[in-house]
Amino acid sequence: MARVTITQVAAHAGVSVASASRALNGLIASPQTVAKVQHAAEELGYVADATAQSLKRGRTNQLVYAVADIGNPVYVEMMTAVERVVSASGYRLVLSSMGTLSSSVDVVRDLSRGYVDGMILSPLRVTDELLAVLAKTPVPVVVLGHLPDSQSIDNVRADSRTAMRLVVDHLAAEGRRDVTFVNGPSDTTPGAFRRDGFAAAVAAHPEILARSVEAEDFTIGAGYAAARRVLSGEFRPDAIVAANDLIGIGVIRAAEDFGLSVPGDIAVTGIDNTELAGVVRPGLTSVDLGADERGRAAAELLLQRITDPARPAHTIAVAPSLVVRGSSLARRPDPASSPTRDHTEHTDLNEEREAG
Amino acid sequence: MARVTITQVAAHAGVSVASASRALNGLIASPQTVAKVQHAAEELGYVADATAQSLKRGRTNQLVYAVADIGNPVYVEMMTAVERVVSASGYRLVLSSMGTLSSSVDVVRDLSRGYVDGMILSPLRVTDELLAVLAKTPVPVVVLGHLPDSQSIDNVRADSRTAMRLVVDHLAAEGRRDVTFVNGPSDTTPGAFRRDGFAAAVAAHPEILARSVEAEDFTIGAGYAAARRVLSGEFRPDAIVAANDLIGIGVIRAAEDFGLSVPGDIAVTGIDNTELAGVVRPGLTSVDLGADERGRAAAELLLQRITDPARPAHTIAVAPSLVVRGSSLARRPDPASSPTRDHTEHTDLNEEREAG
DNA sequence: ATGAAAGCGCTAACAG
DNA sequence: CTGTTAGCGCTTTCAT
Numbered sequence: 001m002a003r004v005t006i007t008q009v010a011a012h013a014g015v016s017v018a019s020a021s022r023a024l025n026g027l028i029a030s031p032q033t034v035a036k037v038q039h040a041a042e043e044l045g046y047v048a049d050a051t052a053q054s055l056k057r058g059r060t061n062q063l064v065y066a067v068a069d070i071g072n073p074v075y076v077e078m079m080t081a082v083e084r085v086v087s088a089s090g091y092r093l094v095l096s097s098m099g100t101l102s103s104s105v106d107v108v109r110d111l112s113r114g115y116v117d118g119m120i121l122s123p124l125r126v127t128d129e130l131l132a133v134l135a136k137t138p139v140p141v142v143v144l145g146h147l148p149d150s151q152s153i154d155n156v157r158a159d160s161r162t163a164m165r166l167v168v169d170h171l172a173a174e175g176r177r178d179v180t181f182v183n184g185p186s187d188t189t190p191g192a193f194r195r196d197g198f199a200a201a202v203a204a205h206p207e208i209l210a211r212s213v214e215a216e217d218f219t220i221g222a223g224y225a226a227a228r229r230v231l232s233g234e235f236r237p238d239a240i241v242a243a244n245d246l247i248g249i250g251v252i253r254a255a256e257d258f259g260l261s262v263p264g265d266i267a268v269t270g271i272d273n274t275e276l277a278g279v280v281r282p283g284l285t286s287v288d289l290g291a292d293e294r295g296r297a298a299a300e301l302l303l304q305r306i307t308d309p310a311r312p313a314h315t316i317a318v319a320p321s322l323v324v325r326g327s328s329l330a331r332r333p334d335p336a337s338s339p340t341r342d343h344t345e346h347t348d349l350n351e352e353r354e355a356g
Numbered sequence: 357m358a359r360v361t362i363t364q365v366a367a368h369a370g371v372s373v374a375s376a377s378r379a380l381n382g383l384i385a386s387p388q389t390v391a392k393v394q395h396a397a398e399e400l401g402y403v404a405d406a407t408a409q410s411l412k413r414g415r416t417n418q419l420v421y422a423v424a425d426i427g428n429p430v431y432v433e434m435m436t437a438v439e440r441v442v443s444a445s446g447y448r449l450v451l452s453s454m455g456t457l458s459s460s461v462d463v464v465r466d467l468s469r470g471y472v473d474g475m476i477l478s479p480l481r482v483t484d485e486l487l488a489v490l491a492k493t494p495v496p497v498v499v500l501g502h503l504p505d506s507q508s509i510d511n512v513r514a515d516s517r518t519a520m521r522l523v524v525d526h527l528a529a530e531g532r533r534d535v536t537f538v539n540g541p542s543d544t545t546p547g548a549f550r551r552d553g554f555a556a557a558v559a560a561h562p563e564i565l566a567r568s569v570e571a572e573d574f575t576i577g578a579g580y581a582a583a584r585r586v587l588s589g590e591f592r593p594d595a596i597v598a599a600n601d602l603i604g605i606g607v608i609r610a611a612e613d614f615g616l617s618v619p620g621d622i623a624v625t626g627i628d629n630t631e632l633a634g635v636v637r638p639g640l641t642s643v644d645l646g647a648d649e650r651g652r653a654a655a656e657l658l659l660q661r662i663t664d665p666a667r668p669a670h671t672i673a674v675a676p677s678l679v680v681r682g683s684s685l686a687r688r689p690d691p692a693s694s695p696t697r698d699h700t701e702h703t704d705l706n707e708e709r710e711a712g
Numbered sequence: 713a714t715g716a717a718a719g720c721g722c723t724a725a726c727a728g
Numbered sequence: 729c730t731g732t733t734a735g736c737g738c739t740t741t742c743a744t
Contacts, residue, residue, distance in 0.1 A: 002494065003470075003494045003737095005736095005737060005738085006737065006738065006739095007737080007738095015714080015715085016714065016715045016716075017715090017737090017738080017739090018714070018715060018716080018717090018739080018740080019713080019714055019715075021738070021739055021740085022713090022714085022739090022740095025739080027739095027740095028713065028714095029713070029714085030713055030714085033713080033714080045492055047465065047468055047469050047494075048469060048737085048738075049411075049469060049470045049736090049737055049738070050469035050470040050471045051407050051410040051411040051416065051470050051471075051736085051737080051738095052411050052470075052720090052736070052737035052738040052739090053469075053737080053738060053739080054407040054720095054738095055405075055407040055408050055411050055720050055721065055722090055736090055737080055738075056719085056720055056737080056738045056739045056740085057720085057738085057739070058720075060407065060471075062471070064450070070432055070435075070436075071429075071432060071436075073427075073429075076426055076427060076432075079426075079453075080426075080427075083453065083455075087458065092452075092458075092466060093452075093453075094420070094450040094451060094452050095450060095451040095452070095453070096448075096449075096450050096451070097435075097439065097449075097451070099439075102443065102448075109403065110448060112403055113403050113404060113405060113406035113409075114359075114405045114406040114407050114408075114721095115406045115407075115416075115418070115471075136401050138359045138403075220631065220635055249635055253635065256637070275576065276632075279576055279605060279609065279636070280635070280636065280637075281612070281636075281637060359721095361720095361721060361722085362721065362722065362723095363721080363722095371730080371731085372730070372731045372732075373721090373722080373723090373731090374723080374724085374730075374731060374732075374733095375729085375730060375731075377722070377723060377724090378723090378724095378729090378730085381723080383724095384729065384730095385729070385730085386729060386730085389729080389730080404721085404722075405720090405721055405722070407720090407721080407722095408720070408721035408722040408723090408736090409721080409722060409723080410722095410736095411720090411721080411722075411736050411737065411738090412721080412722045412723045412724085412735085412736055413722085413723070413736085414736075470737095
């Protein structure tokens with residue numbers, strides 16, 4: 001199918017390109033002109049060329065959500081929230097992954113070239129290089145993830161400190177005393193903040209013995225491998241705090257391999273409260289970091305930034321909440337923690353207990 | 357940051373825009389011109405405007421993967437495979453979701469406007485309207501998912517018939533005789549083909565009593581709800597074949613609610629062999645439909661189509677393979693099916709048995 | 713209400 | 729090797 005241009009439509013309709021353009025865009029034109037043009041466009045199968053239109057108008061009506069780790073369902077959840085907001089404002093949202101194939105700096109630079117009217121970024125690592133590119137990019141940006149406070153970039157963040165406090169307080173209350181934190185890479189933004197949050201949280205609990213290890217990344221497999229190292233080591237904790245749900249699920253699997261009962265022998269918690277947390281058995285206690293809310297907030301910030309580029313940068317922090325499931329209940333015999341418990345009366349997959 | 361154009365760079369470097377363009381694009385230019393231009397570009401923070409470049413060149417160097425159900429991890433897996441191939445050829449890949457927010461027809465029509473040089477589509481439903489739009493879209497398309505044979509559109513498909521046969525043969529061999537198929541919506545492409553495949557497969561097993569129900573969609577929650585209906589009904593099967601892994605996981609949860617042991621009381625199988633199948637307990641027996649392979653094949657077809665638009669349309673079918681895990685083992689007491697089995701010697705998350 | 717013409721930022725002939 | 733010029737397809741003054 002060869003591309004048909006507005007010139008051809010105009011010729012076919014017997015009017016000038018200007019009239020054709022006006023008719024097509026609903027600007028002032030006589031009814032008969034509109035009719036002729038629409039008929040011609042229909043007949044020829046005309047669709048306006050997006051690049052030409054964008055060049056002329058200076059807008060693409062397209063926004064992008066660029067994410068480092070699309071394998072993590074929490075980012076899918078955020079994207080869905082973003083899409084809901086921006087599509088209501090007439091924008092199309094595309095997703096761009098900045099994985100190992102292309103660095104986040106390259107992606108941002110590329111996107112800055114005018115393919116999109118704005119972008120929301122969820123980078124795993126905020127390097128100086130990335131900040132430099134971000135500072136001089138001509139397209140509006142909001143970062144979904146912690147940013148150094150000095151930056152004048154719109155920013156939506158979770159509250160890792162409170163999240164870790166909720167988890168540690170909960171474990172302490174359930175009687176756990178030897179807690180190991182299985183972090184993701186601590187040179188990532190979430191890794192660094194969750195590490196610091198954990199340290200601060202356990203500092204408030206002198207009765208707790210705390211240790212930390214790092215998984216290679218934020219995946220089930222890496223969590224599994226890291227937990228195997230922990231469990232085969234000299235000290236066997238009675239609780240493992242995972243830096244996210246995927247790592248937490250890997251930890252549960254590793255505990256199972258070692259013949260340990262969760263939560264009987266060892267409690268496990270995650271972060272993000274993804275759907276998976278409610279699906280594995282035992283259910284994974286997790287901190288909800290408000291993915292939907294963060295996605296929504298980021299989208300709204302971006303739309304406002306586009307509307308008013310001179311507006312001062314905002315930072316929004318979303319409050320976390322703890323969702324308790326079977327994986328972290330107290331050691332005392334508790335029928336609720338049994339995976340064969342009868343749920344016949346339930347209609348919900350996640351038999352959870354709100355807290356925090 | 358205001359956009360800086362090549363005109364400004366040229367002026368700053370004291371050369372013509374043509375020379376600036378040539379220097380920037382590595383075409384013939386004297387070393388000193390190149391130096392001056394690069395220096396000027398650097399200093400001004402010049403980035404070529406993508407829309408202008410695309411308009412002029414007639415290419416965007418951008419491909420899109422449009423998918424209906426981004427919540428299903430199998431599509432993420434396919435996208436990753438697609439990205440690997442296309443990025444090796446210098447294209448950027450973006451993902452576009454065609455969910456409830458925008459129909460697939462709208463997405464295709466929109467994308468056809470020139471934002472991308474090609475697209476790979478994974479639609480849930482192939483309507484006549486979609487086929488009509490596809491037939492007249494000026495940008496190369498390959499469809500990842502079954503297409504009517506009459507279409508002259510590049511197409512990569514799974515082999516649902518063989519997939520269902522593998523599952524049913526396996527269950528029959530394991531001694532199951534009362535098998536219920538929990539399909540997704542049968543008005544979707546995968547739903548229709550898996551339904552037909554199941555029917556054909558059980559037809560070869562007169563010893564099996566077969567029934568079917570439909571889940572509202574291909575999600576864990578819908579699978580859970582559908583399975584609850586099945587299990588609270590008059591006839592309780594000794595095996596449930598789920599139309600995909602997510603539904604299968606929901607089925608396992610429902611069985612648990614009813615106090616049924618999987619696979620002791622009831623076997624469960626899935627389709628897609630996603631990572632989740634190896635993570636739930638018991639491990640979910642699943643048919644691998646070759647997501648990686650299909651993604652790769654689709655990407656290659658698209659690149660070839662872009663290179664040679666006149667090339668006849670190809671159809672590629674990828675062969676499935678059965679991956680047996682604990683959820684479908686024989687009813688006879690088998691320690692391997694116990695969720696608390698000791699896996700200390702394993703280093704892999706998926707203790708699976710290849711077959712088929 | 714309509715047409716002629718300019719021009720968005722860039723690349724590619726074409727002359728020199 | 730370089731500068732001048734045309735033009736990608738579209739929208740938008742500016743006259744009429």
